[in-house]
Amino acid sequence: MTLDLNLNDLTHVVAADREHVWHHLSQHKQYETTDPRVFVEGKGMKLWDATGKEFLDAVSGGVWTVNVGYGRESIANAVRDQLLKLNYYAGAAGTVPGAVFAQRLIEKMPGMSRVYYSNSGSEANEKVYKMVRQIAARHHGGRKWKILYRDRDYHGTTLGTLATSGQGQRAAQYGPYPDGFVMVPHCLEYRAQWDVENYGQRAADAIEEVILREGPDTVGALVLEPVTAGGGVITPPEGYWQRVQEICRKYDILLHIDEVVCGLGRTGTWFGYQQYGIEPDFVTMAKGVASGYAAISCTVATERVFEMFKDAPEDGMSYFRDISTFGGCTAGPVAALENMRIIEEEGLLENCTLMGDRVMANLNALMEKHEVIGDVRGKGLFCGAELVADRKTREPMDEKKVQAVVADCLSQGVIIGATNRSIEGLNNTLCLSPALIATADDIDRITDAIDGALSRVFG
Numbered sequence: 001m002t003l004d005l006n007l008n009d010l011t012h013v014v015a016a017d018r019e020h021v022w023h024h025l026s027q028h029k030q031y032e033t034t035d036p037r038v039f040v041e042g043k044g045m046k047l048w049d050a051t052g053k054e055f056l057d058a059v060s061g062g063v064w065t066v067n068v069g070y071g072r073e074s075i076a077n078a079v080r081d082q083l084l085k086l087n088y089y090a091g092a093a094g095t096v097p098g099a100v101f102a103q104r105l106i107e108k109m110p111g112m113s114r115v116y117y118s119n120s121g122s123e124a125n126e127k128v129y130k131m132v133r134q135i136a137a138r139h140h141g142g143r144k145w146k147i148l149y150r151d152r153d154y155h156g157t158t159l160g161t162l163a164t165s166g167q168g169q170r171a172a173q174y175g176p177y178p179d180g181f182v183m184v185p186h187c188l189e190y191r192a193q194w195d196v197e198n199y200g201q202r203a204a205d206a207i208e209e210v211i212l213r214e215g216p217d218t219v220g221a222l223v224l225e226p227v228t229a230g231g232g233v234i235t236p237p238e239g240y241w242q243r244v245q246e247i248c249r250k251y252d253i254l255l256h257i258d259e260v261v262c263g264l265g266r267t268g269t270w271f272g273y274q275q276y277g278i279e280p281d282f283v284t285m286a287k288g289v290a291s292g293y294a295a296i297s298c299t300v301a302t303e304r305v306f307e308m309f310k311d312a313p314e315d316g317m318s319y320f321r322d323i324s325t326f327g328g329c330t331a332g333p334v335a336a337l338e339n340m341r342i343i344e345e346e347g348l349l350e351n352c353t354l355m356g357d358r359v360m361a362n363l364n365a366l367m368e369k370h371e372v373i374g375d376v377r378g379k380g381l382f383c384g385a386e387l388v389a390d391r392k393t394r395e396p397m398d399e400k401k402v403q404a405v406v407a408d409c410l411s412q413g414v415i416i417g418a419t420n421r422s423i424e425g426l427n428n429t430l431c432l433s434p435a436l437i438a439t440a441d442d443i444d445r446i447t448d449a450i451d452g453a454l455s456r457v458f459g
């Protein structure tokens, strides 16, 4: 059967989608009475769906991914040329884009040394968990096998990474989970767990308390997002990271920074951890690495970590015995190289900082006007506004109303996000993460749409 792709009439495509595609994070009952949205084209910050409606995308492809915007011909050309030259070879060998991108990446990450390729954020994180377990087995006599993770953080969708989900609704109903993953408290001061002056220090001290409770000789690593994304856009309080680093050093605990969202410019520096002077042992990244033009993720380690996997060459079990088939696709690193060049040559880190400040200024102005905004948080083009039913008590806004704000913006042609199926009772933060190419006009249009939506939904 030949496919009749009449781009002027996509009703058959929408029908095919409705009949056969199982959408991510979606209750499909709704599609018995409405059509699923099918996107057809993107250019810069704009998207068009199958009905021809135009949107301004304030969430970089829905989940903080398309950092350099849609329709980048130079990335498409680089990928095409590379696919014709060599599309694939398994990661036990090297390829030209794999080697060159690793070098370019490490140049941006002083202190880091080795890049392990795979193809999703979850997978990149799983690699670290396996490395930590293998280090425990080989270098700590089986101790130091536990991995700490933080309340409200997210690290992926596999069973291993869901075992480190600080978001109950993501993990619920998919257990039981493997042992050895232990939660530490979140650091969101707006939802304070302690009444103290130096909140950052106190929230970090809470990690030390967990380490002491579990026994420092049982804890191998701590995984944290530099700025928590889907858990509510949580920027760390003053003093937090410095103390976290001290604690990790004190108890010989490897620090794993999950840069799946923050990596490649989202906060205005190449990596989120570089905002806070952190010296990690592992860094994982995915989404913005190639802006969604190809699937690629990286697990980056220090030379000290890497050395632990080649200390006993005579032992066939001593090295990292892991493979990711599609980690050998060359489309990923070649797209990532071009993505990085664009960020550099177009000054997108600087633009991100500048436009991020504009988003925050606009959101702060909206907060003056709309009682329902309880808190605004953000770093670079990674911002959130937490909605509350009562500013004094900080009672979270009902999730349906938060979704009504998102829907109102959508009807205005602006796609914004909100925390979703993340934390029971706390899916109340609007999320903004436009591409790093956003202009002042784009930013104002996004926050104007939110202004109108808040007036209509709560007016």
Ligand SMILES: Cc1ncc(COP(=O)(O)O)c(C=O)c1O
Pocket: 063, 119, 120, 121, 122, 123, 125, 154, 155, 156, 157, 225, 229, 230, 258, 259, 260, 261, 286, 287
């Ligand atoms: C912080 C963080 N880590 C890991 C992941 C998982 O990445 P992926 O969906 O590519 O497996 C996500 C996905 O949203 C994320 O936000």
